[in-house]
Amino acid sequence: MRRQQAGRLASAWALAISGCSGNKAVNSSNIDANHRLMAKAYHCDRAIGWCSTASSYNVELSPFNMAATRREMRSEQELLQELGRNIDGAAIITSTVRAARALRQQYSRQQQIAGRQGWRSPQILAWEPWLKTLWDAAILCGAETRILLNNAQEGELWLQVLAQDEAGTQTISMAGLAKQAQQAWQAMHRYRIELRDVRNDDNIDAKAFSRWAVELEKVCRRAQLLSPSQVESELSNLVRARKVPLPETIFLVGFDRTTPAQELLNDALRAAGCQVELTELESSIGERISGSAVTFARTLEEEIESAAQWVRATLLENPNQRIGVVMPSLGEMRDLLDAVFRRVLAPSSMEIHAANARLPYEFSLGTPMDRLPAVRTALTLLAWLDKSLRPEDASWLVVHGGFGTGASDARAMLDKKFRERDFQLGGKVSFSNFQEWLTRGGTDEDRSPLRRCLQRADVAAKRVDLKQHRSYADWREAMEELLSAAEWSLLTATDSAEYQLLRRWNALLNELSSLSAVTGSVRFSDAIKRLKSLAAAMLFTLETRNAPVQILGISEAAGLTFDRIWWLNAQAASWPARGHAQPFLPWSVQRAAHMPYADPAADAAFAQRVTRRILNSAPAVIVSCALQESDPTTASAHAPSPEIAISPAVRSALPDVPLIAIGEVLSSQILSTIQSEADAESSALEVVDEEPAIPFQGIQVRSGVRFLKDQAACPFQAFAEMRLAAEPIEEGDGGLPAKAQGIILHEVLQRFWDEMKSQKRLLESTEDECREILRTHIHHALRRFREHADESWQRALLDIEADRIESRLMDWLEVEKRRPDFTVVKTEDTLEQMHLGGVELRCRIDRIDQVEQGMVLLDYKTGKVDSKACDGERPEEPQLPAYAVLRQDSASDEKPLAGIAFAGLHPRNVDLTVVGSVAGVFPVVPGARSNPRGNLSAEGLRQQQEEWRTTLTRLAEDFVAGVAVVDPKKGRETCRYCAQGLLCRIREAEGVGGSSDEIASSIESGSFD
């Protein structure tokens, strides 16, 4: 019997130390049975899928016990040599997965340097995966039968417990509450707090939590499950009972402090005869701290720029050095750091086609899976098969692709066409509607790949039947089938980075399917929701490529050593890191347990320890802080002094090191390198004469006289929109788009006046008759929108819009009734093949009325208009003057022009706005100041026409000549309504140039070029 047990233990330890590689030596039938049991319980592809998900267990270890256990100071080399001397009996357990990986790589490097061709794999694991291997070994030996939950499974159980509790169901976000409760539960076990101590407190939240915790314990007991928070204490019992296999020596590396639960296990390990050493890595004794400097920069940007320049110079000096850049709150600063380091260390990687360039630096911090484009594609596509998407999500999916085939520019055009499709009312986009639109569009080359791909996904979705209730494991299989049908591109990974991501995706699906062990059937929408939340919580980081520069957060740097370190952002506000105590655990209990953020003295001591650990991990460390976070011209006028700004924890660790300005730290060699590069750059610049403008080569310009309006507003805008066809996408954001409203008003008024013909008849008609005519035409104009209104809210919206249009037009008819007698001669009249300043164009006027004095031109406007909009050298609304001028040139001109006006149809301004007319053409409002433009003589109006001709001809000639200067008429106000900001790069120029006010004033003054 004892021999059998010993055999089991030996096999289990073999499995444990093999890092769950499916050791073939383990062939006991019992072991196989237990193995299958685990596979079934976790619903993983492979029974031992834990290694692939190991890093998801990489939760922060809350440091605690600093004084109780003596620490051995060792260099990395010494530690690895010690391990090598006892390769079968010793193991290194690190606080983070990254530290374990780095030590494994360093061990391999040492073996290679020693000239070895092959060597035994060292036992180097992170804490949580190691606990998991011990627990699995206990199960394989038959010493345990309880299934160890993963974090996702435990989270699911918390949701179930809260769903049964009255307080839980009353919360706004049960998922958020479950997360808080799970964190409190984990903290409680790490710090070995008894549940009765929580229950006995008067705090209402603590009482609610203890009630939930009791329920969770019951669920776990009934189902033979074990929370990961309890594994240390349970393993300590197994270790004391000699029921798990153990190495002879364990080196614990990178533990800034150990929790009481960890201490409990460590004590049990020692009692079982295992030698446990808490090891602190240091660079080389004697050199440390003496090579340190403490420095300050004026701004955060200057601090990061200096660090990047220093890293570059250090690497140029010796490319084999390992450099660490450490920063608290790295997550918030990552993008800024990446931008500066990329520019300084690898400028060639900024080229758009060099996305996969190998960079000399790596970030320790992973990215949440749901933020990665390939994963976002999968999540969005799966969600779309079930529910309609927001327009922006549908658009992102089509443009980004990542599934099916089709060129990216074709997909972008397809998206534009979809967003600008006729008769849309906005709102969410259903999968079936989009598919139908793709099919309706015929067999265009650009639509076929996407259409075929979505059809296949649709067929697969129907086969799977998304309306069913299934287990998470079944939905996982369905998701794989759906993504395969849609030809999700990650499934055919072509390079190492994609392959790593695919592995991580499979780990995510494993985690999802593992929920089947603790819950029943769910709907597809619930499975998608859960997958999204798991993806948001799971991080992905590419396996290290051993880049010489590692950019790390404070905790990720534990257990690592470097040749050089720069510690950024070490100001008092950032270090020690701020946090908060557990809201569900009584404060007094937390304080008694010395939990983080509950005991200021313990927190301060911990900060001191971590500070010293970082300073010890390289022979030379530069610590820096910024006095201000941003540009001093916009930041607070009173920057703190350097002595106040620097973290007190750093200052007390390096009391004798002077605090100096950042420029003094950069060696003269670095400064001279920067200077010589700047000189080389400036000497490389050459003065180039402005290139001559490229004249307009076409004959007829697009979009009627709009080019005149754009040329007047900003010549570059006209160039971009009329010659490069760089038009913005016009789409509705829910409701009748403004452009569609304009078209409908024009159409209704055209039909109304084609029927009514004259003011006389209008005055003879009753209000009801007019209303009835309008209603008929409004109904006709909206009919195509109604045909596309699939949802009830869209039909209700059209009813409201019809009422609003009717009411607005009834108000307008009142204005028409007040005018002197007129007859409508033409509606929507088009002048073809007209010429102005060398441009051929066509032009359309909304209405021509005949009055006693001559002809009146009317332009319907749904936006606000100003009577001065047609004035000056750069008129804002040149259409009416253009039509007046062009009509004069046309053969159809028989009657003299008597006046032109805007017919204002803005909801809050339904009125006439006279641009120019001879006296008596438009009504004079009693009591209003006389409008000088409405009181011109016939000669005055003719002269005005000639002025317009001169202005418009000059604008047209500029356009033909290719004048495309960036010159917005009213500075930022003009730019606000222009979509060409990316192309003209005015915003980029604002960022580079002086202050925004300076830029604005230079634009205002017209000097910006």
Ligand code: SF4
């Ligand atoms: S964004 Fe401003 S400067 Fe650029 S093209 Fe448009 S109006 Fe001109």
